[in-house]
Amino acid sequence: MIGIEKILIDPLNIDNNQRINQSDHYALQLIINFRTRSISHRSALVILPTLNTRSFIRSYSKEYYPSAGLWPSHFNLLWPFFDLIDCQNDQEDILLRLRLLLSQYPSFSIKINEIDSFIENNIIYMKMNDESTKYVKQLHEQLIKLFxxxxxxKRSSCYNPHMTIGQFDNEEKFNEAKSSL
Known part of the structure; x- marks a missing residue:
């Protein structure tokens, strides 16, 4: 059947008098906006210390770590991580996959047994004991497979889990702080 009657294009806008021929076939316009989820250096997947240990750790980092007020002391698991701003599929794409992986791991405690340093960039950090390091490295490897x-x-074997508590702009301040800890 061929329609000979003309109908309004926008029936909700009566001021617009544009009309088209009535038909049983209409073209549809489909606009697909594919967005690639970006990886951001402002985002990380981390392990935070428990609430009852944060004040102890903060006492060191407040004095020696200028970024402590912006970002609490932590152990990086993955950095950079996904930019989760304005993404509607986080629940399935990231969080569900993450929950499924983490549900396979029993809860654990991280034991810190010393304060160590990276001399090449004047950083002082809290170091895990060997057992905790091994466990966190295994988790890190699984997260790399997932994301x-x-x-x-590509040098994931160099992953060294640590919690930065001090960063210094020169070697003199670094050595002074290191000797006081």
């Missing part, structure tokens, strides 16, 4: 796009460089 390979978050791997900053």
């Amino acid at each position: 390979p796009q978050c791997l900053r460089d």
Whole structure:
């Protein structure tokens, strides 16, 4: 059947008098806006210390770590991580996959047994004991398999879990703080 009657294009806007021929076939316009989820250096997947240990850790980091007020002391699991701003599929794409992985791990405690340093960039950090390091490295490896796009460089064997508590702009301040800890 061919329609000979003309109908309004926008029936809700009566001021617009544009009309088209009535038909049983209409073209549809489909606009697909594919967005690639970006990896952001402003985002990380981390382990935070428990509330009852944060004040103890903060006492060190407040004095020696200028970024302590912006970001609490933590252990990085993956950095950079996904930019989760304005993404509606986080629940399935990231959080569900993350929950499924973490549900396979029993809860655990991280034991810190010393304060160590990275001399090459004047950083002082809290170091885990060997058992905690091994466990966190295993978790890190599983996370890399789950989110390979978050791997900053291909040298994942160099992953050294640590909690930065001091960063210094020169070697003199670094050595002074290191000797006081």
